[in-house]
Amino acid sequence: xxxxxxxxYGAGLPIAVEKPQGVDIQSFxxxxxxxxxxxxxxxxxxxxxxxxxxxxxxxxxxxxxxxDAANDLGDSxxxxxxxxxxxxxNAEGFTTAFTVLPTTTEAFFxxxxxxxxGGQGITQNNMPSTNTDxxxxxxxxxxxxxxxxxxxxxxxxxxxxxxxSLHIPPELQFVAExxxxxxxx
Numbered sequence: 001x002x003x004x005x006x007x008x009y010g011a012g013l014p015i016a017v018e019k020p021q022g023v024d025i026q027s028f029x030x031x032x033x034x035x036x037x038x039x040x041x042x043x044x045x046x047x048x049x050x051x052x053x054x055x056x057x058x059x060x061x062x063x064x065x066x067x068d069a070a071n072d073l074g075d076s077x078x079x080x081x082x083x084x085x086x087x088x089x090n091a092e093g094f095t096t097a098f099t100v101l102p103t104t105t106e107a108f109f110x111x112x113x114x115x116x117x118g119g120q121g122i123t124q125n126n127m128p129s130t131n132t133d134x135x136x137x138x139x140x141x142x143x144x145x146x147x148x149x150x151x152x153x154x155x156x157x158x159x160x161x162x163x164x165s166l167h168i169p170p171e172l173q174f175v176a177e178x179x180x181x182x183x184x185x
Contacts, residue, residue: 011152
């Protein structure tokens with residue numbers, strides 16, 4: 001396993017312009033941004049079973065201590081994956097300790113994300129300027145904002161890119177289901 005993976009962030013080409021006949025094609029070099037370093041983390045957990053415990057448990061159908069421990073091990077590992085996957089959506093994503101790129105000072109979720117230096121993009125937000133309750137209006141505003149996103153060269157993000165998930169706390173499960181699954185919504 002590698003010690004780390006580096007990802008180079010960059011801006012693509014700007015919007016194409018009309019070229020009059022006989023004029024050279026305008027050429028651009030992609031703009032290089034910052035490098036994000038990701039370091040893999042190994043998580044591990046295990047349990048031991050004595051031979052006596054194994055023999056005592058050999059014919060147990062229900063209430064098997066050994067099988068329960070194996071299931072509990074799986075649950076523990078799944079819980080670790082869930083915790084790590086949701087770190088940006090919990091408090092860390094709203095602080096500058098968890099930034100998008102090492103050279104930026106904005107939090108992962110922020111009301112202002114500037115384009116790469118030298119890019120032609122606009123400053124954008126990925127959260128409302130004031131916190132709102134989950135309702136029809138806020139959801140529609142969210143979808144509209146998502147469809148208006150532009151890349152670092154101010155190109156529209158293709159229309160086939162759609163919001164894929166709605167991340168909510170457990171307390172809003174029924175509100176979200178009503179909004180997303182009710183007819184005429």
